[in-house]
Amino acid sequence: MEALITYILKSAGILSIFYLVYIALLKRDTSFTTHRRFLIVGILASAILPSIYFTRKVIAGANNFPVNENILSTQKVSKELTAWFGIWEVLGSxxxxxxxCLCAKIIVQLYGxxxxxxxxxxxxxxxxxxxETEATISxxxxxxxxxxxxASHSKKDLEIILLHEKIHASQLHSLDxxxxxxxxxxxxxNPFSWLYKKSMLQNLEYIADKETVAVSGEKKSYQLALLHISNTHLQPAITNHFYQSFIKKRILMLNKKSPQQPTVWKVGLVFPLILAFMLTFNVKIEAKTDKEVPVEVKTGKEIQGDPIxxxxxxxxxxxxxxxIDPKFILSMKVLKDxxxxxLYGEEAKDGVVIITTKVLNKSKEKAPGTKKKHSLGFQRFEKKSNSTNNFQINKNEKLSPLVIIDGKTKDKRFMEDELQPxxxxxxxxxxxxxxIAKYGKxxxxxxxxxxxxxxKTPTE
Structure with missing residues (x-):
């Protein structure tokens, strides 16, 4: 569901960019056919571009520190964490x-x-x-x-009106x-989507008005026809109808002179904005070693829910x-319930995944003659826990690590049966x-x- 919401939000963002460019640079021009193409491209871009990603590769240096690659786990997962109904599911629903509901409304209108x-x-x-109908309809x-x-129009007005509708029909404006x-x-x-729809429908009327006058050669008669039917009529939705509430705008645009220079350069300004949007929100980072080996962490069975x-x-x-490269992982521990x-409060209701990585400390220079030591990191637990023992050591004695408690060597049974978190x-x-350097072979x-x-009193 998160992927769907992310896609929809990006689609809304791209559509908004096209609309703002149209309002700022194109709306006042009379290149209506160019505007129609621009607005259609905006819809196509908002549908396609959110699913296209750029890949940026990040080169990570190889690990030259020789360590045992067997991962030591301090706890095993007894069962999968249950999935929870999060904010993404609510928003998606x-x-x-x-x-x-809105799509159903469109279907009902088409049926009408x-x-x-x-x-x-x-x-x-x-x-x-x-x-031909006897209904009071535009x-x-x-x-x-x-x-x-x-019966609602004079013969002369009807000829101009039908010519107007023929242009709508011949250019498939119903599809738009x-x-x-x-x-x-x-x-x-997205408020801009509603304004986008309004701009598309207005532009279709501008196209039909302009071409009707060009074909008939009667601009004055056409404008009078617009005024004659400026009273409100009922008309089905999802159609191109002669009457529109913006009659004054149509007459103004009809009398406006066409630009001497084409508006192509204005249309082109949308591309750097879209590119900037894509580079900001549609870039995937792929980490690789210097040997071009993709870095991938495999933690076993996928954990459900939303653990921290x-x-x-x-x-x-x-x-x-x-x-994280699996070679860099020192230990991994999963806590639940x-x-x-x-340890971590209500935020950890879906579980906690604790990972400790191998750290090579290169920040300090070692004095000559001293042995090099490596900081391997540790996990500190400061909050009380009432849970049972969380430690599990390999059952094979030969593969079990050495256990040191308060400076004394203990066997694994002590950790499993007596030591409490x-x-x-x-x-x-x-x-x-x-x-080995600290405790020998x-x-x-x-x-x-x-x-x-x-x-606490030490348990012997």
Whole structure:
């Protein structure tokens, strides 16, 4: 659902850019055919471009630190975290409900038009289908059908009106009208989508007005015809009808001189704005090593719900976790239910994924003759937990790490059966050479250093 909402928001953004360019640069010009193409391209762009992404590659240096690549987990997931009904689902459901209602309204309107056409007798003339009706209705066209009431207009006005509707029909303006209505249904939350529809319908009338005068050569008679029918009439929606509420604007645009220079350069200004939008919102980052090997974190079975992620003691996002090379992971721990909430609060109701990475500290120079030490990081637990033991060590004794509690060596049974998380002050995990350098070969499988809280009596 999040992907759907993101797509819709980007689509609304692109449509808004086209509308603002149209209002700022094109609306006052009389290149109406160019405007029609521009507005149609805007709709197509808003439908297609949100699904197109640029890829930016980030080169990450290879890890030259020799460590044991076996990941030490301090807890296993007993069951999958349950999915929760989040904000994206709520917003998506509201959006789909309203969009479905508006689309249903369009279907009802189309049904009404088809009903008028199917229940009326028509005659054909020069590729058009004319329907005469006795209803009090403004003349309108729907694709090749032209509906009018001959008794409502004089013969001279009717000739001009029918010529106007023929231009609508011949140029398939009904298709533009349907698409404009669909845009408002799908992007109903965006105010610019409603203004976009209005601009499209007005521009179609400007085209028909201009070409009607060009064909008939009677500009004055045409303007008088507009005034004669300026009283309100009923007309079906989703149609191109002769009467419009903006008669004054149509007359003004009809008398406005066409620009001597084409408006193509104005149309071109929308492209850098769209490119800037795409580079801001439609760029995917692909991390690679210097050997061009894609970096991908595989954490096993996908965790459901919305757990929080802790990376080296700091809260982060799943997108950052996905960029981590598995070779850099020292340990991964999953907490859930009460053990997660007790440490991180209600925010962790869907669980906590704690990841500690291998850190190579290069910031400090080592004195000659001293051994190089590597900081491997640790996870500190400061809040109390009433949960049961969270530690699980490999059941194979040969592969088990060395357990050190308050400086004393303990076996794995002590961790599994007697050690409680509420008694722990902090935990530090060592691996590879760092563990062997401190505890000898017995720590070849790693070492876990646990410090218990001082106010507790040590359990022997």
């Amino acid at each position: 509201i959006y789909l409900l309203v969009a479905a 038009v088809f009903k008028v056409i199917s229940n009326s007798n028509h005659y054909k003339s020069k590729g058009f289908k004319f329907i 003349p309108f066209s729907f694709f090749k059908y032209i509906v009018y009431n001959p 009208t349907i698409v404009a209505n669909l845009i408002t249904a799908l992007l109903w939350f 992620y802790i990376l080296n003691g700091e809260k982060t996002k799943k997108g950052i976790i996905d960029l 009460e053990s997660a909430i007790s 509420k008694d722990i002050e902090n935990v530090k995990v060592l691996k590879g050479k760092a563990a 017995k720590a070849k499988n790693g070492a876990i250093e646990i410090t218990k809280k001082k106010d």
